[in-house]
Amino acid sequence: MLTSHRRKLILDTLRKTGAIVAKDLSAELNISEDTIRRDLRELAAEGLLQRVHGGAMPSSPAMGNFAARLNVATDEKRIIGRAAAAMIRPNQVVILDGGTTAVQIARHLPSDLRATVVTHSPTIAVELVEHAGVEVILIGGKLFKHSVVAVGAPAIENIGRIRADTYFMGVTGIHAEAGLTTGDFEEAHVKRALSAAAAETIVLASSEKLNAVSPYVIAPISAVTGMIVTDQVKSKILAHFARLGITITRASASPKTKPA
Amino acid sequence: MLTSHRRKLILDTLRKTGAIVAKDLSAELNISEDTIRRDLRELAAEGLLQRVHGGAMPSSPAMGNFAARLNVATDEKRIIGRAAAAMIRPNQVVILDGGTTAVQIARHLPSDLRATVVTHSPTIAVELVEHAGVEVILIGGKLFKHSVVAVGAPAIENIGRIRADTYFMGVTGIHAEAGLTTGDFEEAHVKRALSAAAAETIVLASSEKLNAVSPYVIAPISAVTGMIVTDQVKSKILAHFARLGITITRASASPKTKPA
DNA sequence: CACGAAGTTGCACGATTATGCGTGAATGAG
DNA sequence: CTCATTCACGCATAATCGTGCAACTTCGTG
Numbered sequence: 001m002l003t004s005h006r007r008k009l010i011l012d013t014l015r016k017t018g019a020i021v022a023k024d025l026s027a028e029l030n031i032s033e034d035t036i037r038r039d040l041r042e043l044a045a046e047g048l049l050q051r052v053h054g055g056a057m058p059s060s061p062a063m064g065n066f067a068a069r070l071n072v073a074t075d076e077k078r079i080i081g082r083a084a085a086a087m088i089r090p091n092q093v094v095i096l097d098g099g100t101t102a103v104q105i106a107r108h109l110p111s112d113l114r115a116t117v118v119t120h121s122p123t124i125a126v127e128l129v130e131h132a133g134v135e136v137i138l139i140g141g142k143l144f145k146h147s148v149v150a151v152g153a154p155a156i157e158n159i160g161r162i163r164a165d166t167y168f169m170g171v172t173g174i175h176a177e178a179g180l181t182t183g184d185f186e187e188a189h190v191k192r193a194l195s196a197a198a199a200e201t202i203v204l205a206s207s208e209k210l211n212a213v214s215p216y217v218i219a220p221i222s223a224v225t226g227m228i229v230t231d232q233v234k235s236k237i238l239a240h241f242a243r244l245g246i247t248i249t250r251a252s253a254s255p256k257t258k259p260a
Numbered sequence: 261m262l263t264s265h266r267r268k269l270i271l272d273t274l275r276k277t278g279a280i281v282a283k284d285l286s287a288e289l290n291i292s293e294d295t296i297r298r299d300l301r302e303l304a305a306e307g308l309l310q311r312v313h314g315g316a317m318p319s320s321p322a323m324g325n326f327a328a329r330l331n332v333a334t335d336e337k338r339i340i341g342r343a344a345a346a347m348i349r350p351n352q353v354v355i356l357d358g359g360t361t362a363v364q365i366a367r368h369l370p371s372d373l374r375a376t377v378v379t380h381s382p383t384i385a386v387e388l389v390e391h392a393g394v395e396v397i398l399i400g401g402k403l404f405k406h407s408v409v410a411v412g413a414p415a416i417e418n419i420g421r422i423r424a425d426t427y428f429m430g431v432t433g434i435h436a437e438a439g440l441t442t443g444d445f446e447e448a449h450v451k452r453a454l455s456a457a458a459a460e461t462i463v464l465a466s467s468e469k470l471n472a473v474s475p476y477v478i479a480p481i482s483a484v485t486g487m488i489v490t491d492q493v494k495s496k497i498l499a500h501f502a503r504l505g506i507t508i509t510r511a512s513a514s515p516k517t518k519p520a
Numbered sequence: 521c522a523c524g525a526a527g528t529t530g531c532a533c534g535a536t537t538a539t540g541c542g543t544g545a546a547t548g549a550g
Numbered sequence: 551c552t553c554a555t556t557c558a559c560g561c562a563t564a565a566t567c568g569t570g571c572a573a574c575t576t577c578g579t580g
Contacts, residue, residue, distance in 0.1 A: 122382030140400025
């Protein structure tokens with residue numbers, strides 16, 4: 001029995017049954033519990049599952065803990081979200097991306113703001129229900145569950161009918177040469193379409209995204225008109241981007257943390 | 261039985277049935293009441309539920325307004341939702357309406373169901389993220405905030421490209437002569453389009469909707485192929501509908517709470 | 521082929537965690 | 551008020567965990 005084969009089996013079993021019991025599995029495969037537990041430990045280290053006493057449970061990048069991810073937003077994302085929310089002027093039409101940072105924008109919008117928000121994220125749409133003055137345009141399509149956003153041809157087509165003022169884009173990488181990148185092919189297409197539909201594209205750049213590169217290219221760096229970072233980021237890192245004519249907004253923590 | 265697996269089960273059961281009885285659950289899972297009580301104590305310490313004498317109730321303190329409404333769904337809606345969920349066969353394409361009853365359908369879907377769900381409700385879409393086997397098609401459009409569903413011409417147009425097996429429709433009135441009615445003009449149009457896109461239209465008819473009439477007509481009663489009511493409803497009231505060839509499903513509260 | 525490095529596996533040990541039972545206190549119904 | 555149920559706590563038992571260690575395989579190198 002190959003190690004990697006066994007690990008694959010563990011993940012498959014987990015997906016099917018929703019739980020792994022170390023003892024049962026060791027009996028079934030005729031290998032010691034130690035080996036199973038070692039596997040579980042390493043798979044957990046890779047974030048592929050979550051260890052619990054007696055076995056493992058799914059950690060599901062795509063599943064349940066999306067809600068959890070929303071609520072454990074880092075301070076950095078909150079700060080960036082607040083800065084982005086402050087940039088929105090009354091009666092503008094803005095596009096909000098999916099992702100945890102964009103949720104923070106929604107949460108920091110003034111409750112009396114009158115504006116139009118376009119989004120392909122049902123999470124954002126639900127978040128904005130309480131904002132009576134905000135008109136929400138929901139982009140439909142096939143739901144990509146990892147990020148909880150609509151993707152696919154119908155989404156692209158509907159985006160093509162919109163002209164917005166500003167698009168607040170979330171990425172997993174922004175790099176002076178590689179441009180804007182993300183981890184999913186479909187999502188990259190949608191982000192490109194959204195960028196094309198807005199006069200300005202502002203990238204929400206929490207520190208780990210700076211100079212990072214992910215597999216799928218959204219657009220060259222020239223598509224970016226602005227980016228928001230925290231004031232913790234060294235100016236040196238931002239120099240490349242500033243030289244390309246990108247407006248850089250440095251967001252700082254207000255003395256009072258004000259979550260919505 | 262893994263500890264964390266059991267706790268997850270407790271939370272799921274709580275979400276579905278709205279209450280946990282320690283004694284029943286211990287009997288069902290063949291473990292001591294002590295263990296259940298310990299679980300409840302610790303889950304309560306994490307704020308995930310609220311302890312009461314004999315068991316536990318959902319804790320909905322920090323939840324949003326709309327989220328709160330969802331969790332106070334009446335028993336009647338839960339019962340109807342469960343019956344509707346049970347009608348969905350593997351690999352079917354079903355349309356779920358917006359509204360609190362439809363949310364109950366989503367919550368009662370088996371977690372391993374493989375099917376496609378079409379919806380214009382971002383709430384439903386988010387609810388289904390945890391169902392790995394369910395493909396979600398989100399219908400976009402302008403967000404009508406009262407019901408939290410997408411409406412308008414783009415929604416209608418996108419619906420027109422879909423052919424589904426079954427549409428589970430929520431209404432505010434179902435009446436033998438006045439037909440299906442609801443409280444919003446735009447929403448009525450969308451519901452009509454959804455009905456036209458499905459081979460069968462099944463109305464979720466909680467008791468206060470029966471023989472009620474609202475301002476805007478969705479469709480004549482002939483558009484309905486089935487309806488789901490609770491077994492509390494008098495047969496006399498349903499006679500009109502049965503005579504029109506509508507299949508009536510009488511849902512009852514199960515004597516035994518049977519979590520997956 | 522010989523050799524060593526790197527990786528994998530099973531076992532032993534003490535430490536940690538989960539479970540069930542007994543006891544007496546607390547709670548809610550009649 | 552009375553009584554049955556439910557609860558919380560401590561304790562004993564059993565299961566599970568992490569670590570270190572030795573035996574073994576696989577692979578690359580000379």
